[in-house]
Amino acid sequence: MGTMDETTDRVVDGLVDRGWVVVDAFLNDEEARALAAESLQAWESGDFRQAGVGRGAEKVVRDDIRRDHVLWLEDDAAGPATKLYLSRLDELRTAINRALFLGLFEYEGHFAVYPPGAYYKAHLDRHRGTSERVVTAILYLNEGWVPEDGGRLKIWTEAGKQDGPFEHVEPRLGTLVVFLAGDFWHEVEEARKTRMSVTGWFRVRGA
Ligand code: OGA
Ligand code: MN
Numbered sequence: 001m002g003t004m005d006e007t008t009d010r011v012v013d014g015l016v017d018r019g020w021v022v023v024d025a026f027l028n029d030e031e032a033r034a035l036a037a038e039s040l041q042a043w044e045s046g047d048f049r050q051a052g053v054g055r056g057a058e059k060v061v062r063d064d065i066r067r068d069h070v071l072w073l074e075d076d077a078a079g080p081a082t083k084l085y086l087s088r089l090d091e092l093r094t095a096i097n098r099a100l101f102l103g104l105f106e107y108e109g110h111f112a113v114y115p116p117g118a119y120y121k122a123h124l125d126r127h128r129g130t131s132e133r134v135v136t137a138i139l140y141l142n143e144g145w146v147p148e149d150g151g152r153l154k155i156w157t158e159a160g161k162q163d164g165p166f167e168h169v170e171p172r173l174g175t176l177v178v179f180l181a182g183d184f185w186h187e188v189e190e191a192r193k194t195r196m197s198v199t200g201w202f203r204v205r206g207a
Contacts, residue, residue: 007023007025007026008091008092008095009095010023011023011026011092011095011096011176011178012092012095012096012099012100014178015096015099015100015135015178015179015180016099016100018157019159019179019180019183019184020155020157020177020178020179020180020184021177021178021179022167022169022175022176022177023175023176023178024172024174024175025174025175026088026139026174026175026176027084027085027088027139027174027176028174029143029173029174031081031084031085031174032139032141032173032174033143033173034080034081034084035081035082035084035085035139035141035198036141036142036143036173036196037081038078038079038081038082039071039111039113039141039196039198040196042071042111043069043071043111043113043196047071048069048070048071048111048113049069049070049071050063050067050068050069051066051068051069051070051112053065053066054127055127055130064121065120065121065123066118066119066120066121066188067114067115067117067118067119067120068112068113068114068118068120068188069112069113069114069115070110070111070112070113070199071110071111072108072109072110073086073108073109073110073111073198073200085139085198086107089107089109089137089200089202090107092137092178093107093202096135096202102134102135102202102204103204103205104134104135104202104203104204105202105203105204105205106202106203106205107200107201107202107203108200108201108203109137109198109199109200109201110198110199110200111196111197111198112196112197112198112199113194113195113196114151114188114191114194114195114196115191115194116191116192116193116194117190117191117192118188118190118191118195119187119188119189119190119191120187120188121187122154122156122162122185122186122187123185123186123187124181124182124183124184124185125181125182125186125201126181126182131182131204132201132203132204132205132206133181133182133201133202133203134180134181134182134201134202134203134204135178135179135180135181135201135202136177136178136179136180136181136199136200136201137176137177137178137199137200137201137202138153138176138177138178138197138198138199138200139174139175139176139197139198140170140171140172140173140174140175140176140177140196140197141171141173141196141197141198142171142172142173142193142195142196142197143172143173144173145170145171145172145173145193145195147170148192149191149192149193149195150189150190150191150192150193151171151188151189151190151191151192151193151195152168152169152170152171152188152189153168153169153171153177153186153187153188153189154166154167154168154186154187154188154189155167155168155169155177155179155184155185155186156184156185156186157184159180159183159184160183161185162185168189171195171197181201
């Protein structure tokens with residue numbers, strides 16, 4: 001397990017070299033467990049909503065496309081583990097800007113829960129006709145996840161292509177995936193166990 005700086009460097013290097021990257025132990029087990037507990041508590045309180053597709057007035061629930069449930073993070077309401085994660089992401093945002101001059105300005109993110117049977121079909125993370133979401137960052141919160149639990153992330157590794165070579169990522173506790181939001185097609189394969197994560201985007205200022 002490396003220091004924060006080494007981990008941040010590996011994320012930045014991966015983005016520079018390939019546009020996508022996976023790192024283990026972005027949060028250590030203790031930090032990630034605490035974050036999972038905050039997500040679980042909110043889930044059990046019924047604070048999540050079924051996720052929609054599209055945005056604004058065009059947003060609709062389409063359970064043929066995605067079946068996850070989400071709770072948007074808010075600085076004020078955040079517990080200590082969430083606050084720690086947000087501060088780590090802000091360090092990462094600054095490091096990405098230094099290396100890539102992307103002008104990333106802010107972060108928006110949500111907890112996600114995929115109940116058994118849930119998936120999210122292949123997509124890009126940019127709403128049609130928008131460009132504010134530049135970099136996607138997903139942190140997984142599942143301790144003891146095994147391949148039989150399904151729920152892998154499948155990411156196509158050639159920018160812009162929804163076919164060709166791909167990689168799978170197991171949603172294990174503390175693993176972070178980062179990629180250019182408008183470039184890499186990806187999907188969540190069906191989960192057989194409740195699957196938890198934090199998904200978010202570094203954004204540029206809206207036009
Ligand atoms: C998303 C998404 C992937 C994952 O929420 O847009 O693609 O592995 N999530 O949770
Ligand atoms: Mn996505």
